[in-house]
Amino acid sequence: MTAKNSVHHSIPRAARPPGGFFIHLFGIFRPGKGPRCFFLRGFLCLWALLLPVLAGGQPVIPFSQEVRVAGVWDLFPYSYQEEGRITGFFPELLRSAGAVLGFTPEFPSMTWSEGLERAMEGSIDIMVSLTKTQERQAFLDYSAVPLATSWGVVLIPLESSVTDVLALDARPVGIVRGDQNGKNLMALTESFGVSPVYREYSSHSALQAAIIQGQVDAGAFFSAFRFDGDALRRSPIIYNPVQTFYAVPRGSNQRLLSELDALFTRWIEHTDSPYYQLQERYLTNQGRRPGTFPGWLRTLVILLGLGFLVVLGLNILLRRLIQRKTRELQQTNELLMAIFNHAPMPIIMMTRGGEFRYVNQRFSQVLGYSIEEIPDAETWWQIMYPREDQRRRIRQIYEHRVEQALNSGQTSIEPTEGQLVARDGRAYTFQFLMTFTQDLNVVMFQDLTELRANQQYLEDFNAQLEYLVEERTRELEQSRQALFLAEKNAGLGRMVAGFSHEVNTPIGVSLTAASFLMEETQGFSDQAGAGQVSRKQFQTYLDRALESSKIILQNLERAAGLINGFKQVSADQMHLSIRSIDLKDYLQQIMLSLQPRFRHTRHTWKIESPSIQMITYPGALAQILTNLVTNSLTYAFPDPESIGFIRITAVREDSRVFVRYEDNGVGIPIEDWEKVFEPFFTTGRGRGGTGLGLSIVHSLVTERLRGSIGLRRSELGGVCFMLDLPMELSEDTVDSDTGSAQG
Known part of the structure; x- marks a missing residue:
């Protein structure tokens, strides 16, 4: 698997959600903490009340400029392209705000990851439909007012057997590069001890196509995403709700951000404002204020609360099961190590890089060296083959065979035969057997010394007999x-x-x-x-x-x-x-x-x-x-x-x-x-x-x-x-x- 299409949990721990699913679920009802959040909200409310009085419904100081906007243009219904035009809840809300504040939003074509890179460079003015993370706060300033809330969902093919988070273990799962829903899914699976094989894609559309084509078994999306119902369906996995904001490059466009916060605060207070009109048009069937939940969502919260209790009980049982399995694995590991140490042939376990991890007792008994004396393959070659020409020749043959086996997907190489000299000077003839595991190479040495000595004796004896026969029959062989x-x-x-x-x-x-x-x-x-x-x-x-x-x-x-x-x-x-x-x-x-x-x-x-x-x-x-x-x-x-x-x-x-x-x-x-x-x-x-x-x-x-x-x-x-x-x-x-x- 290449770095291009795989993820190895490279997101910093600080950027991941600090708790599991239910901590984030109930965390959306908690107010912001600290005096800074308190004063900021008070200032925004005061500004929202004074702005209409001072400006008579118009901006105090119009911008009269174009504002470059970055975002994802396939997040229906938040932002998407329709007949070549960028539309959706966030672009239209920004256009309505521009009509009031006196600026014209410009929506250049770019991918989500390109938008983040340009935000870090400061070459765009504002980003839309953005979730707040500690990682992004290092280079972005967010609006104080959240404008939408969505849930993380996992989409799967119609015939998929995925029914819960545990079913994702060892399966290929797709996420969008930089998307918070993907990061939240990674944190959720990690909390359950599940290890999917994550693969990154540039957009939600590309991820949807990858699921349909069978490149991955599932993908992380937001709940409002419009997916192909003829090929995909939602799985029962619903997780961390996230709030979306506007954001500007850190330290720049602060006036634009504060003007938008003031305007959106005022609009949120009035149900006939463009905010609710656009919500009704793009997000719901009727306008409603943020913070209020429909009946189905309240029912869902109750069910999730009950589910939390069930999951908590299952978590306790699962922990006990894991502890028991861990003890069994430890016992199995001890048994395997005992078998390894008492095996009748010398055995080496080493990493792909050549570091010797384990040698068994038979290795030390036969060859007379400990793992401290031969810690890696380089030392092995130096000690076992002191002659440089011989060492170079045998090493080239060995490395060529290993490379051929790995390139062809084999798990072992053909047995080879060679001689080694022990510490006491005794020469041994071994047949080398090498197998490959995911992390280690296992080399076994089958001692053929006595067998080859007997064969050599028989060959010498036969040669002597043949010589004697030839001597006795030399004259007779002429006719x-x-x-x-x-x-x-x-x-x-x-x-x-x-x-x-x-x-x-x-x-x-x-x-x-x-x-x-x-x-x-x-x-x-x-x-x-x-x-x-x-x-x-x-x-x-x-x-x-x-x-x-x-x-x-x-x-x-x-x-x-x-x-x-x-x-x-x-x-x-x-x-x-x-x-x-x-x-x-x-x-x-x-x-x-x-x-x-x-x-x-x-x-x-x-x-x-x-x-x-x-x-x-x-x-x-x-x-x-x-x-x-x-x-x-x-x-x-x-x-x-x-x-x-x-x-x-x-x-x-x-x-x-x-x-x-x-x-x-x-x-x-x-x-x-x-x-x-x-x-x-x-x-x-x-x-x-x-x-x-x-x-x-x-x-x-x-x-x-x-x-x-x-x-x-x-x-x-x-x-x-x-x-x-x-x-x-x-x-x-x-x-x-x-x-x-x-x-």
């Missing part, structure tokens, strides 16, 4: 055949890791059972040597020995089965020799060797196949299945919480075996189907993919197993590979050169 061998060795390595994990459990159980059996046997031997073995102890020992032996035997048999399966699968992969296998059993052995890859996931697998005897290269088949499973686990299920499913189906048709491998993963885009078997093509380069897995599969199927492989649409929704393999292979059917190259 495509060597890369295939490295991929096959990697698959075998994964199988070894899985086998080690699987075989560790039965061997560990066997070792535990053997140790227990040895302890029991040793104890039994000691008791037998001492001749202390009872029948019960003997039977207990036999039961325990038998149970331990069963456990040892079962787990060793399980380990032996795993070892034999692993030996067979690994030997097949290493030597790639032709032999006869049961396809279903062999597929089961391969998937069991890969079972550790499924740990810590929610994925499952299933083999659907009858017993099929094949003469083939089992090692090549194991390598193919290993690569396909690895491919699915790596790329098909990117969501760690997904439930994956792999299905392997085998059927025999004449002398061919068709193996269908499919999963329910994300699948492969159709446009990539023709490229998936090309060497080094991969969609998962960032996840460790080399692009050789499916290329090796294709080579093993087509060259080693003399079959074919292709992609199909899967019923499960993911990828589907269809393998067409011969039932029997012989050494003669496989070219030795091709086999050695691919092996």
